[in-house]
Amino acid sequence: MSNILKAALIGCGSVSQRGVLPHLSCADAKERVQLVAVVDAVAERAEQSAAKFGVERWFTNTADMLTKTGVDLVLVITPIQYHFENAMTAIAAGKHVYVQKSMTATLDEANRLLAARDAAGVKLVAAPGFDLFPTTPQMRDVVGSGLIGKIGFGYTYAWGFGHEFEGVRSGDSALTNINPMWYYRKGAGPLPDVTIYSLQLATSILGPVRKVTALGNKMTPVRTWRDQTIEIEVEDNVVLLMEFASGAIVTGVGADTGHSKRNPWGGLGLYGTHGSLEITDVDSATGYPLAFNVFGGGGWGTYGRAVGNRNYAEPLTAQKYMQGEHLELEEGHLYVDIMELADAIVEDRAPNAGGEQARHVVEIIECAHKAIATGQTQVLTTTF
Amino acid sequence: MTNNVIRLGVVGAGAIAQRGILPHLSQPDVGDRVILQAVCDPVQGRAEAAAQKYGVRRAFTHYEDLLADGDVDAVTLASPIGLHFEQGKQAIQAGKHVHFNKTMTTTVAEADELIELAKAKGVKLVSSPGEALRPVHHKVRALIRDGAIGTPTWAACGASFGTYHEDEQFRTGEDVLSTVNPAWYFRKPGGGPLYDMTVYSLHVLTTVLGPVQRVTAMSATRIKEREFRGVAYPTDAHDNTLILLDWGDGLFGLAYGTAAGGVAGMRLGSYFGTGGAIIGEKLNGQPISYDGYDLDHMQPGWHEQQWSLPHVVGPHRHIEEQHVYEDIMQLVDWVREDKPTLATAEHARHVIDIIESAYRAAETGQTQTLTTTF
Numbered sequence: 001m002s003n004i005l006k007a008a009l010i011g012c013g014s015v016s017q018r019g020v021l022p023h024l025s026c027a028d029a030k031e032r033v034q035l036v037a038v039v040d041a042v043a044e045r046a047e048q049s050a051a052k053f054g055v056e057r058w059f060t061n062t063a064d065m066l067t068k069t070g071v072d073l074v075l076v077i078t079p080i081q082y083h084f085e086n087a088m089t090a091i092a093a094g095k096h097v098y099v100q101k102s103m104t105a106t107l108d109e110a111n112r113l114l115a116a117r118d119a120a121g122v123k124l125v126a127a128p129g130f131d132l133f134p135t136t137p138q139m140r141d142v143v144g145s146g147l148i149g150k151i152g153f154g155y156t157y158a159w160g161f162g163h164e165f166e167g168v169r170s171g172d173s174a175l176t177n178i179n180p181m182w183y184y185r186k187g188a189g190p191l192p193d194v195t196i197y198s199l200q201l202a203t204s205i206l207g208p209v210r211k212v213t214a215l216g217n218k219m220t221p222v223r224t225w226r227d228q229t230i231e232i233e234v235e236d237n238v239v240l241l242m243e244f245a246s247g248a249i250v251t252g253v254g255a256d257t258g259h260s261k262r263n264p265w266g267g268l269g270l271y272g273t274h275g276s277l278e279i280t281d282v283d284s285a286t287g288y289p290l291a292f293n294v295f296g297g298g299g300w301g302t303y304g305r306a307v308g309n310r311n312y313a314e315p316l317t318a319q320k321y322m323q324g325e326h327l328e329l330e331e332g333h334l335y336v337d338i339m340e341l342a343d344a345i346v347e348d349r350a351p352n353a354g355g356e357q358a359r360h361v362v363e364i365i366e367c368a369h370k371a372i373a374t375g376q377t378q379v380l381t382t383t384f
Numbered sequence: 385m386t387n388n389v390i391r392l393g394v395v396g397a398g399a400i401a402q403r404g405i406l407p408h409l410s411q412p413d414v415g416d417r418v419i420l421q422a423v424c425d426p427v428q429g430r431a432e433a434a435a436q437k438y439g440v441r442r443a444f445t446h447y448e449d450l451l452a453d454g455d456v457d458a459v460t461l462a463s464p465i466g467l468h469f470e471q472g473k474q475a476i477q478a479g480k481h482v483h484f485n486k487t488m489t490t491t492v493a494e495a496d497e498l499i500e501l502a503k504a505k506g507v508k509l510v511s512s513p514g515e516a517l518r519p520v521h522h523k524v525r526a527l528i529r530d531g532a533i534g535t536p537t538w539a540a541c542g543a544s545f546g547t548y549h550e551d552e553q554f555r556t557g558e559d560v561l562s563t564v565n566p567a568w569y570f571r572k573p574g575g576g577p578l579y580d581m582t583v584y585s586l587h588v589l590t591t592v593l594g595p596v597q598r599v600t601a602m603s604a605t606r607i608k609e610r611e612f613r614g615v616a617y618p619t620d621a622h623d624n625t626l627i628l629l630d631w632g633d634g635l636f637g638l639a640y641g642t643a644a645g646g647v648a649g650m651r652l653g654s655y656f657g658t659g660g661a662i663i664g665e666k667l668n669g670q671p672i673s674y675d676g677y678d679l680d681h682m683q684p685g686w687h688e689q690q691w692s693l694p695h696v697v698g699p700h701r702h703i704e705e706q707h708v709y710e711d712i713m714q715l716v717d718w719v720r721e722d723k724p725t726l727a728t729a730e731h732a733r734h735v736i737d738i739i740e741s742a743y744r745a746a747e748t749g750q751t752q753t754l755t756t757t758f
Contacts, residue, residue, distance in 0.1 A: 137698075145699035146407055294684070294702075310684035 019331025129353025189234030404705025534659025
């Protein structure tokens with residue numbers, strides 16, 4: 001295998017138009033991953049995407065593409081409900097797979113997907129891989145070092161949900177009239193769309209969760225896009241509560257509400273017996289935490305004094321792939337995840353941002369929805 | 385050693401053990417190289433409390449019991465400085481490798497005896513502070529050697545006591561682990577800012593400029609009484625010492641260990657020459673780049689050039705006293721892999737010679753010629 005990998009992109013919707021296609025069109029990306037085919041169920045959209053971004057071939061069907069094109073890896077960027085089917089088709093053809101968040105709509109799908117991955121001996125990366133930005137291992141090290149003591153409680157914060165008003169949905173061409181209604185159907189909703197960033201980040205720092213409970217309701221029960229209306233199938237106002245295996249109890253939120261002036265989107269706060277850790281700045285394009293503060297005091301009295309008041313910060317360019325043109329484009333974290341998969345393939349090693357953590361997060365989301373439906377706290381079955 | 389893992393005994397469960405040694409060595413990532421086998425402390429209940437908190441296998445009240453029954457391969461002496469020589473000697477005689485927290489001993493004669501005894505018994509000694517391990521000092525050394533400040537004329541460094549130890553963590557709490565008494569810092573033998581703080585500066589200056597040939601000094605006890613938790617402690621260790629250093633050929637230096645006030649950094653000296661100056665991390669006002677500069681500058685809080693130390697990775701970057709952990713791991717690597725270290729007992733002995741000779745010069749009024757090198 002040459003060091004330049006051949007890839008196919010499945011799904012030419014919003015994230016592909018705004019993020020994946022522009023990033024992979026950059027000269028430095030083409031030296032690693034060459035996009036040779038795009039697939040979209042809407043033929044015009046596939047054709048126009050191929051033309052606009054200089055991709056050799058276009059298809060309306062994944063299986064068809066796989067039989068007619070020789071690729072090393074497949075990028076699954078479809079609506080969440082179609083991740084499983086497309087990823088399984090790619091793995092069955094022996095391809096490495098990148099799956100946009102969230103990896104699957106259900107835990108059962110995730111289990112089957114990882115089993116298929118292992119049986120086929122291919123590599124899989126699932127977004128979003130916070131570990132690929134250096135503040136995440138730093139925060140994990142701060143917690144692991146015991147500097148702020150045993151973590152009692154914490155919060156994560158990622159507001160917003162709703163896609164009707166994005167630029168790619170308000171035009172007349174096949175590339176700008178992309179239907180967002182799948183976000184409101186079963187298998188989607190704010191948790192796998194938005195809250196997942198918080199869940200990936202929190203589990204990257206604190207490890208696995210053992211119990212989940214949640215409250216949720218429908219704040220905007222009917223959504224309208226152009227001439228279509230839909231009664232939403234998934235709660236769009238959710239607060240969930242996770243108890244980590246370490247004992248830390250942390251909140252997550254998925255709701256289409258207004259923004260905070262003080263708390264950065266994608267932020268998190270952890271509070272331990274000796275002090276606290278709070279994210280103070282998040283890059284809005286990637287969701288990567290750029291800065292965090294560690295502050296001592298309280299808890300066991302004088303013990304927190306050694307913690308002091310420490311500010312940690314990393315520029316976005318601390319990520320080796322976030323350089324040059326990529327800094328100007330949206331959804332940079334997807335590009336980083338894809339490059340991580342490419343590196344793992346070329347170096348023949350296990351990828352970071354692997355599927356086990358993504359499966360655990362899928363289960364957290366599934367358990368939150370079960371808890372909303374039943375009023376019962378759920379015990380998780382997976383770990384990572 | 386079992387399975388090539390060093391079984392370490394921690395001697396003293398005071399401030400440095402609790403702030404640095406125990407938290408670092410209880411991290412899971414070092415378990416393949418070193419384990420906390422035993423801890424001892426003469427204060428009733430303190431060793432047991434520390435052992436429980438940090439997962440140390442055995443706790444002892446008596447050091448002799450730790451040596452005899454603790455099943456340790458090596459010890460780190462985290463006791464008052466005045467006890468280091470006797471405790472070090474006992475450990476070496478028992479066939480244990482020894483890490484000395486600074487300062488190794490208070491006299492050259494003691495240092496000589498330990499170094500000879502260690503050779504005879506075939507055990508290894510590592511002495512803190514391992515300033516010679518820091519890349520920044522080697523860069524400064526190379527810059528001066530290559531003429532970056534022209535002909536060097538003089539250098540300065542030093543540190544001040546203030547009330548650092550009275551206010552320190554683990555001394556002002558309520559339980560057995562947080563009521564550690566600092567009074568020994570103000571008493572002979574081993575008290576005073578030279579053995580406690582200026583020792584860093586002297587390791588730095590000698591790493592950069594090499595061994596010193598002569599010293600003279602003035603020295604006294606300026607603060608006659610110190611208060612800790614409402615009790616007044618009379619002081620007899622000198623707390624105000626100014627030392628002049630002579631490297632030969634007219635290159636001089638000033639090192640101080642004072643009760644209060646300072647003009648130079650404890651860890652980064654000032655070097656003056658005919659072509660400019662290196663002050664702290666800057667050459668003529670411009671930052672000096674060195675191996676590990678980026679890592680050191682990622683470190684939040686106090687800027688202590690600790691992240692560039694080779695073992696300071698992962699969780700260790702967020703635990704205090706990273707240089708102490710580094711020095712212990714230098715001993716661990718030396719014993720396990722026969723990798724020698726720059727944190728040598730010989731370098732420590734030379735710095736002890738500077739301090740001991742300075743006190744003698746102050747007492748006699750005679751400039752002293754040093755007898756050691758490294």
